[in-house]
Amino acid sequence: MAPTRTLVRCVPRPSQLFRQQRPVFVAMGRTSTRAFSSSLPRYSLDDAPAPPAGDSTEKPFLGTAKRLPEFSLRDKIVLVSGAARGLGLTQAEALLEAGATVYALDRLPEPSPDFHRIAARAENELDTSLHYRQIDVRDVGKLNKIVEEIGDKHGRLDGLVAAAGIQQETPALEYTAEDANRMFEVNITGVFMTSQAAAKQMIKYGNGGSIVLIASMSGTVANRGLICPAYNASKAGVMQLARNLASEWGEHRIRVNTISPGYIVTAMVEELFKQYPERREEWPRQNMLGRLSAPREYRGASVFLVSDASSFMTGADLRMDGGHSSW
Template sequence: MAPSIQAPPVQLFNGAAGPVPQSHLLPEFSMKDKVVVVSGGGRGLGLVQAEALIEAGAVVHCIDILPDPSLDPTSEFAVVAARAKKELNSHLTYHRVDVTEEPQVSEVFEKVAAKEGRLDGCLVAAGINYESPALEYSPEQVDRMLRINVKGAFLTAQGAARIMVRFGTPGSICLIASMSGTIANRGMFASLYNTSKAGVMQMARSLAAEWGVHGIRVNTLSPGYCTTQMLLNLFEQYPERKAQWPTENMLQRFSEPKEYRGAALFLLSDASSFMTGSDLRIDGGHAAW
């Protein structure tokens, strides 16, 4: 059996000078006084993005199916929540939610709306992957993959848009897709995952077309291979990929969660105010060969 590869700790951004003062930001990138919900924000890529949004001035509510990580003061989530309060004059709140259950999703958005009185953005990062030859997927596996990655993404975007429409304010929704929504990964049996992410990309285009009249923008962010726990789990079963996959993009390496901080801020802020129905693919050139 291949040796277990431990995930590196989430690399949180802690510049020596702390957050960049708002007066020194390009104003269109500022999230000051804006409220954002991040799904899949209990750890990993979602949590890294949540911290970036807080640094830009936002108030962030994270939803995830994990047991409440804020109860453990040593958890990555608790570290970011403490920093939000003590250093950044904001707050990071956790809500345990199953994004595939519409009543739970609606309830959490109602709570955020009641507490904050507004909703300006939503980052939809909750998702799963597991690998199997297409001939061997069970009906239960098919249902679970599509339920979380597609249904969960739709219900989260829908919940956010309902609040934005009610308040009559423009907003931005970013769905985390994948380069796997554009290409079929060489050497990886991921037909269902790839299908789900292609579905997320088409979902964003369709929602953008429908909600543009309300001033709601909907885009996707498509990462390449990134050192999240999801990727590292694959290396335990297929250790040869750790050396092979970096050679398949133009930068010859994996990406890290922190390298998507700026992209999420761009898509959720006014810096992308004329961008909707689009996909921002950041894959080290993998799909550009």
């Protein structure tokens, strides 16, 4: 007769599972708590990582044998739409630091003061250049002419970051057809036509290239407490557009990808917080890092996607939302 064996399941004591109780938020006069297995820090915008200081003993751009040469954009010509200010200008500066010659396209008659500071830095410190061309992406004829002139001047076009876009917060029942059409014309058609103009030059000169479209986490989820149906639909359209362009242009060695940012604190968002102060507290709680992002946190993503560091990546979305969409 075989000996009897008793199986014993070892269950940790509650004190081992839940080491700490700490308040998460206070609302409607009540404090909610959540169990943590360890002490988790809370973050603010000031905790966003800043770009590292440059080493004056080395070149100010990537591309030496010891500095990840696949990230180098030296001698590359890259367009950035919506780059007169904000996120687009921040992306442009990162591309300059990687060695690219950058053309900023925007509808503003004059770019922001920061643009001129960055242009001077490009010339004096980075051994490259930043240029400005005024264009509304809805003016397709002029858009194609400007992009063609840039291609002809350099005999190549290597990259595009399409960051031009608009936002409007209006309930769906109150949206007009005119407002919706304007949103789609800029955010989808404008992005499409800018990509097309760039692709024509990439194909013309036979060097291939990389196109990066700025989408949004709003193309994947409906934002709680933010009423912007047309904007969210437009960003979903950008993501689908990228997949289709990637499928058509891969044979020309053109890659097309998207970046989907989360909530970014820009000058426009700061003004929004004045109108809706509760969002400053609510939005950080909706992601896994417990804070909002800064434009500088997307610098590396554009360099990665435009450069050869992502040479086998196309038709993909790089979602950078602090885990907002992953709950």
